[in-house]
Amino acid sequence: TAAGTASELPWTRIFNVYLPRRYRAAPAFVVNAAGDRSRQIDIVIYDNFLGSPVYAHKAGDHIPIESVFAVFEVKGTLNAQWITDAGAKAASVRELAPDQPILAGALATTSSWHPDRFAENLTNTLCLLDDTHHLTHICALEHGSYIPNKTVQPERALATFLFSLI
Numbered sequence: 227t228a229a230g231t232a233s234e235l236p237w238t239r240i241f242n243v244y245l246p247r248r249y250r251a252a253p254a255f256v257v258n259a260a261g262d263r264s265r266q267i268d269i270v271i272y273d274n275f276l277g278s279p280v281y282a283h284k285a286g287d288h289i290p291i292e293s294v295f296a297v298f299e300v301k302g303t304l305n306a307q308w309i310t311d312a313g314a315k316a317a318s319v320r321e322l323a324p325d326q327p328i329l330a331g332a333l334a335t336t337s338s339w340h341p342d343r344f345a346e347n348l349t350n351t352l353c354l355l356d357d358t359h360h361l362t363h364i365c366a367l368e369h370g371s372y373i374p375n376k377t378v379q380p381e382r383a384l385a386t387f388l389f390s391l392i
Contacts, residue, residue: 296329313359331363345377
């Protein structure tokens with residue numbers, strides 16, 4: 227949707243500015259050599275040296291699984307349902323190459339949880355996801371971020387999140 231694209235664009239710009247030039251970020255589908263395709267992913271971070279998009283489409287580029295570093299879903303407000311959906315989309319990518327480690331997460335401006343309970347609610351929600359659906363990186367700018375086994379306060383959320391990817 228137009229609203230979805232509008233919320234994805236600032237995040238895509240941040241990744242393309244602050245990640246090493248080797249990596250690019252774009253909305254995409256992920257494909258494998260067998261021709262299988264993931265669900266549409268809001269932002270795929272991929273290694274542009276290993277494999278650039280193989281097929282450009284208005285709904286999103288098609289990027290080879292071998293070059294995928296991370297996948298993210300973007301929402302205006304983070305909640306338990308969006309975390310679950312982001313996990314399902316991450317699983318659709320991981321199933322294309324089960325032995326390849328791929329970071330996955332969700333990005334938002336805020337969350338539906340009270341700021342004082344953000345870390346607790348987020349951790350409880352993440353515990354419900356299995357290995358294929360697990361999310362490694364979450365950022366809700368107004369409430370904080372989560373990187374493996376660590377929750378970060380809002381004032382350091384974006385910087386800590388970005389440094390954890392480098």
